[in-house]
Amino acid sequence: MNTSIKYKTTRLQTIDFCKHLHIEDYAVQVVQFASPPKWHLAHTTWFFETFILIPYSNNYIPFNPNFNFLFNSYYNNVGDRILQTNRGNMSRPSTSEIYEYRAYVDAIMLELLTDVTNQEIIDLVILGLNHEQQHQELLITDVKYMLGHNALFPIFNKEYNLINSGNSNANSIKINGGVYEIGYQGNDFCYDNELGVHKVYVDDFEINNYLVTNGEFIEFMEAGGYADFNLWLGEGWSWVNANSINCPMYWHKIEGDWHYYSLSGLQQIDESAILCHINYYEAKAYAEWKGMRLPTEFEWEISAQHLDWGKRWEWTNSAYLAYPRFKKENGALGEYNGKFMSNNMVLRGASVATSKNHSRPTYRNFFNPTERWQYTGIRLIK
Incomplete structure (x- = not known):
């Protein structure tokens, strides 16, 4: 083209x-x-x-x-x-x-x-x-x-749900520890924050080839997950209490049943669909409750070729920082990524809202830990 x-x-x-x-x-x-x-x-x-x-x-x-x-x-x-x-x-x-x-x-x-x-x-x-x-x-x-956030929950497009997809796999993948190369190595377009190929060491790990579902997260909620400070990072617990958070964004309990808003309107939650619209603090608390953890961005990239990804942006346990040899461009375009390498966490993959062919295994998305209006989800690791 x-x-x-x-x-x-x-x-x-x-x-x-x-x-x-x-x-x-x-x-x-x-x-x-x-x-x-x-x-x-x-x-x-x-x-x-x-x-x-x-x-x-x-x-x-x-x-x-x-x-x-x-x-x-x-x-x-x-x-x-x-x-x-x-x-x-x-x-x-x-x-x-x-x-x-x-x-x-x-x-x-x-x-x-x-x-x-x-x-x-x-x-x-x-x-x-x-x-x-x-x-x-x-x-x-x-x-x-x-x-x-409109009281009428208007329909944008009745064919435009986006959050009703489920998992295609139910297995986990074991990755051997060792030294791996991280970063973009192709000849096509990438962002400057993906460059600076470098080696990292990881220990053995086992990563789920599926994302947390709504039903699984409801179990966390019903077990008192939002009320147990032991599960939360200090800043996360402050965020929960300051904002009276007790469920993911766009969730509403109506006559005893959980509903969520999609661009096709308000509807009852599909418990088998993949969880969406949670922030880093919620992802971290859920992982703690499960006795597991979030992958680092390096573990995610190393295992990406074996994973079913692309339905949710996946929170990692990595702060958004520069790779070794990261070089910021001169002038205005140098402000594109580098200036945001503080107080953000890395998300990997893509979501159902991401433009086709826009992401790749080395793509580094980043958001503040409090933000959850993006199509975000949770993948766990042992």
């Missing part, structure tokens, strides 16, 4: 998801970490405009000079930006203007890509498309947070 086709295909996938939104949905920001759909549509367009069109397209005229301030996310090198908490305050520019912005940038991008031979431009386009795929997943999770 050539670069132009990849560009058109990826950009249309974002639009296709948004076809199920109502116009009132586009500007809503329920919490700081969940951005409005309108902002995602504009920010992903801003990325191509800022990093490709402005520096590489002759005589390019920005669509709106104010958009750099409005739609820059966290790139200090690019200039000032609005506070993340204020992304939902933008009733203007209108949603229709944002779609005009996308069309304007797309037309010039596709013209630029018709005969592009500059490898630097091609690499930036591929980075931009992977960036957009990340935001496609964030669109799904942010829209779910918005609608899942």
Whole structure:
């Protein structure tokens, strides 16, 4: 697939998801970490405009000079930006203007890509498309947070459940201890945080080839898991109590039965389906209750070729830190991953909300231990 086709295909996938939104949905920001759909549509367009069109397209005229301030996310090198908490305050520019912005940038991008031979431009386009795929997943999770915290539990798309899948395996896999190489070694796209191939030693371990289900987690809840401080890390126990947590996100007990919200609406929990929307603290407490543990990111990568993965982002017991020889790029693009290597935990794999072919065994996702609005789950290890 050539670069132009990849560009058109990826950009249309974002639009296709948004076809199920109502116009009132586009500007809503329920919490700081969940951005409005309108902002995602504009920010992903801003990325191509800022990093490709402005520096590489002759005589390019920005669509709106104010958009750099409005739609820059966290790139200090690019200039000032609005506070993340204020992304939902933008009733203007209108949603229709944002779609005009996308069309304007797309037309010039596709013209630029018709005969592009500059490898630097091609690499930036591929980075931009992977960036957009990340935001496609964030669109799904942010829209779910918005609608899942609406008192009416509205249906986004009745065919769009995403959380009803079960396990395909019930076995565990034994991995011999030894020295293994970690990190990306191919020639295709990867992020800078995957580079820096290095050796690690692991002891023998046995890892489950399945993820924890809703029914298994209900057992933990009914056994008093959320009330037993012995199972929790200190910060996790503080989080439970400060927020009165007693179940995973989107779960509701109605007339004695547990229900959960999906983008296809509120429904009774399928106990055989894979658990979703839990944070690191919950995953860690459950593992403690089972007398097991979470894998390190290295154990996960070493065993990935033998695992059934891709349905949930899987919490690991590894802090998000730089690999040996990690090199941060100069300028704004150097802010993409490196600046977040503090107070985050690594998740491995992919989820049902992840864009197709976006992840790989070396992909290092990362989130704060408190966050659970992503499609996260638990794999255990002995």
